[in-house]
Amino acid sequence: MAEAVSALTAFTRPRWLTVPVVVGGVIAVFWIAVALTVQWWPIDNPVLSVGRRLSPPDGAHWLGTDALARDVLSRTLNGARYSLPIALAVIASAVAIGAALGAVGGFLGGLADAVVMRFVDITLSFPVILLAMAVTASLGPSLRNATIAMVIVWWPSYARLMRAQVLAVKEREHVEAAVAAGASAPRVLITHILPLCWSPVLIQATMDFGQVVLLASSLSFIGLGASPPTPEWGQMISEGARNFYQWWIALGPGAAILSVALGFNFLGDGLRDILDPRTQ
Amino acid sequence: MMSNAASDDGDMSLLEVRGLEVTFAGARGRLEAIRGVDLTVQSGETLGLVGESGCGKSVTMLAVMGLLPPTVRIAGSIRFRGQELAGRPQPELAKLRGARIGMIFQDPMTALNPVLTIGAQIAEAIRIHDAAVSARAAAARAVEMLTLVAIPFPERRALQYPHELSGGMRQRAMIAMAMANEPDLLIADEPTTALDVTVQAQIIELLRRLQATHRMGLVLISHDLSIVAGAADRVAIMYAGRIVEQGGVEDIFDRPRHPYTRGLLASLPKIDNQAARLTAIDGAPPSLAARPSGCAFHPRCRHAAEICAARDPELRDVGGVTVACHLAETIDAADAPPPGRLASQPIGTA
Numbered sequence: 001m002a003e004a005v006s007a008l009t010a011f012t013r014p015r016w017l018t019v020p021v022v023v024g025g026v027i028a029v030f031w032i033a034v035a036l037t038v039q040w041w042p043i044d045n046p047v048l049s050v051g052r053r054l055s056p057p058d059g060a061h062w063l064g065t066d067a068l069a070r071d072v073l074s075r076t077l078n079g080a081r082y083s084l085p086i087a088l089a090v091i092a093s094a095v096a097i098g099a100a101l102g103a104v105g106g107f108l109g110g111l112a113d114a115v116v117m118r119f120v121d122i123t124l125s126f127p128v129i130l131l132a133m134a135v136t137a138s139l140g141p142s143l144r145n146a147t148i149a150m151v152i153v154w155w156p157s158y159a160r161l162m163r164a165q166v167l168a169v170k171e172r173e174h175v176e177a178a179v180a181a182g183a184s185a186p187r188v189l190i191t192h193i194l195p196l197c198w199s200p201v202l203i204q205a206t207m208d209f210g211q212v213v214l215l216a217s218s219l220s221f222i223g224l225g226a227s228p229p230t231p232e233w234g235q236m237i238s239e240g241a242r243n244f245y246q247w248w249i250a251l252g253p254g255a256a257i258l259s260v261a262l263g264f265n266f267l268g269d270g271l272r273d274i275l276d277p278r279t280q
Numbered sequence: 281m282m283s284n285a286a287s288d289d290g291d292m293s294l295l296e297v298r299g300l301e302v303t304f305a306g307a308r309g310r311l312e313a314i315r316g317v318d319l320t321v322q323s324g325e326t327l328g329l330v331g332e333s334g335c336g337k338s339v340t341m342l343a344v345m346g347l348l349p350p351t352v353r354i355a356g357s358i359r360f361r362g363q364e365l366a367g368r369p370q371p372e373l374a375k376l377r378g379a380r381i382g383m384i385f386q387d388p389m390t391a392l393n394p395v396l397t398i399g400a401q402i403a404e405a406i407r408i409h410d411a412a413v414s415a416r417a418a419a420a421r422a423v424e425m426l427t428l429v430a431i432p433f434p435e436r437r438a439l440q441y442p443h444e445l446s447g448g449m450r451q452r453a454m455i456a457m458a459m460a461n462e463p464d465l466l467i468a469d470e471p472t473t474a475l476d477v478t479v480q481a482q483i484i485e486l487l488r489r490l491q492a493t494h495r496m497g498l499v500l501i502s503h504d505l506s507i508v509a510g511a512a513d514r515v516a517i518m519y520a521g522r523i524v525e526q527g528g529v530e531d532i533f534d535r536p537r538h539p540y541t542r543g544l545l546a547s548l549p550k551i552d553n554q555a556a557r558l559t560a561i562d563g564a565p566p567s568l569a570a571r572p573s574g575c576a577f578h579p580r581c582r583h584a585a586e587i588c589a590a591r592d593p594e595l596r597d598v599g600g601v602t603v604a605c606h607l608a609e610t611i612d613a614a615d616a617p618p619p620g621r622l623a624s625q626p627i628g629t630a
Contacts, residue, residue: 173390180345180385181405181457182378184371191404195395 016273024266027259035080044071046078046231054246064248066239068229075231076252082232083260086147087212091205093151098158099201105159106166107189117163120156128153129218136224143232146225150215154208161204165197172196199275207268210261217257233257292362294497295321295344295465299356302336302343302521304568311568313339315521316356318595321465321497326488328512328529329501330544332565336521337501341467345383346373361464379409382458386470388450392442398453399423399438405460425456429486448479452486459490465497466490472507484511505548509533517541520566520576527601537603539581539611575606583611 044050049069050061057064063072105116123131135149169175170193178192217234219225221241226232228239233253240250302314314336321327329337342348344358346365358365360381365373377383385391393401402422407413413421419438426434429452442450451471458466468487472480488511491498502508508515509529516526517540525538536542543561563580566572572579578588587606598608605611 173385173387174393176347177383177385177391177454177457178393179374180347180377180383182374182376182408183404184374184408187408191396192393195393 016270018270018273020266021270021273024263024270027263028267031080031084031256031260031263034077035084038077038081041077043077044074046070046075047229054243054249056246057248063252064246066236066246066249067243070229070231072236072249072252075236076233076256078231079233079236079253079256082143082226082230083213083216083257086143086150086216087209089147090150090154090212090216091209094154094208095158095201095205097151098155098160099162101155102159102162103166103189103194103197106163107170107185107193113163116159120159123153123156124160126153128215132215132219133222133224136219141224141227143220143226143230146216146219149219150212154212157208158201158204161201162197165200166193169193169196203268203272203275206264206271209264209268213260213264214257217253293320293359294323294325294361295319295499296359297340297344297356298359300340300343300358301353301355302339302348303353303355305351305353306569308569312571313521313568314343317518317521317523319516319523321499323464323497324491324495325514326491326498326500326512328508328515329499329518330503330505330508330515331518332503334565334568335518337518338469340518341383341469341499341501345377345381345467346370347377375409378405378458378463379461380464382461382463382466384451384454384458384466384468384471387474388447388454389442389474391454392450394442397439397441398426398445402426402438402453402457402460405457409461421460422456425460426453428459428490429453429456431456447475448482451475451479451483455483455486455490459494462494463496465499467499467501469501470503471500472502472504480507487511505533505544517544520571521568522576522604523595524577524605525601525603526595527603531599531601535599535601537598537601537608538577538605539583539607540577543580575604583607 044061047070050071051065051069053065053069054067055061055065055069061071061073063076066072066075101116102120105113126134131153132146132149135152136146139145139148166189175188175192178188183192213233216225217232217237220232220234221238223238226235228235233256236253237250237257240246240253243249297317297319300314300317300319301312304311304313317336317340319327319329319340329340331337339348343354344360344365346368348354354366356366360376365376392398396404399419399422402425403415403418406418406421407415423434423438426437431437431449431452437445437449437453442453445453451474455471466487471487472483475483484507487498487500490496500508500511512529514527515529515532516523517532517538518524519540525532525536525541532541533545536545540561543559546559547561549558561580566576566579572589574587574589574591575581575584575593578584581588585607591606593604593606595602595604596608
C-alpha cells in the first residue's frame with residue numbers, strides 16, 4: 001500500500017507545471033539556444049544576397065527573401081543574437097539599479113527614500129515608449145543607446161517593487177531580533193531583509209523580458225535602434241512595412257517577437273506559482 | 281546577595297533604571313508610555329515584570345536595549361554595569377546588544393529568519409560580536425549552544441530551517457541564539473506566550489537553569505502570573521506606564537498591597553476552589569491619550585477615595601514591598617486576598 005502511494009505521488013504533476021509553463025519553457029530554451037549557436041548553423045549569411053529579390057517562400061528560402069535578396073529565415077534566427085542579449089542587459093541593469101535604490105530607500109526611509117521615489121514617480125509618469133524614444137533620440141540612434149534608454153525607463157518599476165518588499169519585510173519580528181542581536185544596519189539589510197524580497201523581482205524580471213524585446217524592436221522599427229543591415233527584428237519589420245505586399249518579410253521577425261514575449265510571460269506565470277505563496 | 285557575579289564591579293547593580301520616561305510623539309500630541317520607572321536587576325536574579333497589554337513593560341525593556349525608534353524621547357537613567365546607556369549612539373549600543381544583553385522574543389515563529397538555518401543564525405550572532413571566530417568554529421559553537429538548550433540531535437537541527445522545527449524547539453533555538461555570547465543580562469519578552477502549556481513549563485525551566493549556571497540577570501516579561509510566580513525572585517507590577525507594586529515574589533503573591541495586584545491575583549483560577557467565580561477587574565486599561573487624573577487605576581478600583589482621583593500616589597515602602605497606593609494600609613485588613621494556591625504553581629517546586 002505504502003509503495004503504491006509513493007509510486008502515485010512520484011508521478012503527480014507539480015501544481016506549477018502547466019501547459020503554458022512547458023510551452024513557455026520550450027520557447028525560451030529554443031530562442032536562447034538559437035542566440036548562442038546560430039552563427040555556426042549551416043544557413044545563409046543573413047547580410048548577403050542569396051538569390052532573387054522579394055521571392056515568396058519556397059523550398060530554398062522557407063520564409064522567402066527580402067528587398068535585398070537576403071534569406072528572411074536566416075535573418076530572423078540571427079535576430080536572436082541581438083534581441084536576447086539586449087533584453088538580458090536591460091533587465092539585469094534595471095534590476096541592479098532599481099533593486100539597489102529601492103532597497104536602500106525603503107530601508108533608510110526619510111530623505112533618501114523621498115529622493116529615490118520622486119525620481120521613480122517622474123520616470124513612470126511618462127509613457128515608456130515616449131521616454132525611450134526621447135532618450136535614444138537625444139543620445140543618437142544606435143542599439144547601444146537604445147539599450148541605455150531602456151535601462152533608464154525600466155529601473156523605476158523595480159525600485160518601486162523592491163521598496164514595497166523591503167518596507168513589508170523590515171517590520172517582521174526576525175529583523176528586530178537581528179537588531180537585538182547586535183547586527184549592524186547593512187548586515188540587517190543584506191542578511192535578514194533582502195533574501196526575503198527577491199521572488200517578486202524575479203517574477204517581474206521574467207515577465208518583463210518579452211516586453212523589453214518588444215520595446216527594443218519598436219525602437220528599431222522607428223529607426224532609433226539597430227541600423228541596416230543588422231538583422232534586428234524591429235528593423236526587419238520596418239523593411240517589411242516598406243514592402244507591404246511581400247507579407248513574408250515581416251512574418252519571420254513578427255512571429256519571433258510574438259513567441260519570445262509570449263514564452264517569457266508564460267514562464268513568469270509559472271515562476272509566480274512556484275514562488276508566491278498567495279497563489280497556492 | 282550576588283557576591284561573586286558582582287565581584288568585578290563592586291556592589292554595582294547589573295541593570296539600574298532610574299526615572300525612565302518614554303514619550304512617543306503621536307499625530308494627536310505626545311503620548312507618555314512610561315512615566316518614571318525605577319528598576320534594579322542584580323546578577324543571578326530574576327525580575328518578573330508583569331502587567332496587562334499596553335502597560336509599558338515591553339517598551340521599558342526596548343528602551344533598555346536602545347531598540348526604540350529615534351523619534352521616541354527617552355529621559356532618565358539606564359545604567360548597565362555602571363555605564364550609562366541612555367543617549368549613547370546606536371553603534372555603541374549595537375556592541376552591547378546580543379553580546380552583554382540578550383533578548384528573547386515572544387513569538388519564535390516570526391522571530392527567526394525563515395531563510396537561514398538555525399545553526400547559521402546562531403553562528404551569525406557569535407560572529408557579529410567577534411569577527412575573529414572562524415565560520416567553522418562558530419558553527420561548532422552553534423551546535424554546542426543547541427546542546428545547551430537541550431535540543432535533541434543538535435548537529436542535524438543546526439542544518440534545518442525554522443519551519444522544520446516545532447514552536448518549543450524554535451523558542452529553544454531563540455534562547456540558544458540569545459545565550460550564544462553568554463550575556464550578563466537576558467531579557468525574555470513573554471517567552472512562553474506563543475507556546476503550549478506543557479512546553480511553557482519546559483522553556484521556563486530551561487531559562488531558570490541557564491540563569492543559575494551562567495549567573496545571569498534575567499528579566500522575565502509576562503502577563504502570566506503563574507509563570508512569574510514560579511520563576512521570579514522579585515516581581516514588579518506595571519500599570520499604565522508606572523510600576524505600582526514591587527517586591528519579593530512571596531510578598532507579592534502572599535500579601536499583595538496594591539488593589540491592581542489583588543485584582544490580577546483574584547482573576548486567576550484556583551486549583552482548590554472550583555466553585556468560586558472568577559473575579560475580573562472591571563473596565564479596561566486606560567489609553568495613553570486619556571489617562572485618568574491622579575492614580576491611573578482609580579476608575580477601576582473598588583476602594584478608590586477622593587484622594588485617588590486628585591493625586592498620583594508615589595511608590596513607598598509598606599510592609600516589605602514598595603507600593604504606589606494611597607490606601608495601601610487601610611484596605612489591607614478589609615480586603616484580604618482569597619486564600620488558595622495558584623492553578624499552575626511554581627515550576628520545579630511543585
